[in-house]
Amino acid sequence: MQRRNLMLAALGSPFVAASLAQGQAPAWQPSGPVRIIVPFPAGGTTDILARLYAQRLTETLGVSVVVENRGGGGGSIGADVVAKAAPDGQTLLFHNLTFSTTTAALEFVGRAPHVLERDFAPISLGANVPMLLLVGAQVPARNLAEFVAWAKAQPTPPFYGSTGPGSTMNLIGEVVKRDGGFQMEHVPFRGAAPLVQEMLAGRIAFGGDQLSSSLQHVRSGALKPIATLAASRARALPDVPTVREQGFASAEMLGWNGFFAPARTPEPVLARLNAEIAAAARYPQLASRIAELGAEPGGNSAAEFGAAVHEQIAAVRPLVRELRMQVE
Structure with missing residues (x-):
């Protein structure tokens, strides 16, 4: 699914519209450790990228940023942990393109514990990985x-x-x-x-x-x-x-990996997180490591990231229905 006029395609989505209001990063500061939930076992690309970002964010946020692996359910188990977490910026989700397909499949069978566009706030793209x-x-x-x-x-x-x-x-x-x-x-x-x-x-x-x-x-x-x-x-x-x-x-699908927070996370928190993730993506040592993995560093705005995810979900949903995909 090609990235075509993403902003125009997604401006009508509340998932994206909420992120448009973000301004300059204010002085929000986490009061304790930040968890990044990776909804897959350790060792895969999403896990590797999350750990690279966690190391840099620990340095720039001034608190410990740790990665926690919660695999299973095609990524839905770990995602649900974040959907139900306090919207305080201290529990984040680092997911990939499979988030759109598991969301659509769970909706299709009427067993969705969460809805991507309702229960999560996009923060930023971490990396595009073919x-x-x-x-x-x-x-x-x-x-x-x-x-x-x-x-x-x-x-x-x-x-x-x-x-x-x-x-x-x-x-x-x-x-x-x-x-x-x-x-x-x-x-x-x-x-x-x-x-x-x-x-x-x-x-x-x-x-x-x-x-x-x-x-x-x-x-x-x-x-x-x-x-x-x-x-x-x-x-x-x-x-x-x-x-x-x-x-x-x-x-055809775009291979993204990116950050989400629970819905209802305050705008100042999202803005600070977006600014720190974007800065981390531009940090030479991190950007170089991501490139070595065959990936392209992210760090775009919440609106741009949300628009890309929104379009992918819209393209995936009819395929899931046509193929009658089941989720155990």
Whole structure:
């Protein structure tokens, strides 16, 4: 889903409109430690990025900023912790693009413990990280067409992995099945790190991961990238075509990682947090480390970040309904 006229598309959303009122960062100061909830196990891209930001924010906020991993439910368990937290700026969520798909899937089955656009306030983009579609080294495919042909020739449907029912990779797996006209069996995991380990072991044929945490396996040949989800090719892997180039345009998604606070967090608190996160994204050592991961530093305004998320949710919801995605 391409980023097109994001501000115009989202100006009517209260999720974004609330963030437009933010002005200069006032002198709000946290009264104690700040928790950043990462709704996935340690070791994945989202966790790595959160820890980089936590280290810098500890220095600039003058209080301890710690990362707490709460995996499960495609990210919904950790997100719900933040949705129910006090709106005081001291419990934050660092999530990624799968937030939009799990939100839509939980809404579809009528079991949403929270609503992204109602229960969370956007703060800032942490980083844009391209997401790769990968196959194990044992799969003789170099692109999506070859993978589809291989899968169709198997005596039993191959396995594809995701970070949980309703997650981005769950949605992408179902889209690829639909558009390719073949079958795969879904195997959910609690995060990208265990999914990648099972792909390396050869038990999962097809999956997806953010570029930064899978790049080492791609460069070693242990995993093979066959597509990127972004609108353009990844700078780190310019020879890997996008899903749109390969005839799977419905699978295109922007790979964001970003910060949220509970809804009803006061504007002065959001403004200070946005200013500190934006400054951290520009900090040379942090920006350089993010670039090394194959990602692009964020640090945009709450309005810009909220608009991007709003548009992605709007694009994902009809796909979730059409595919009748289930959440356990």
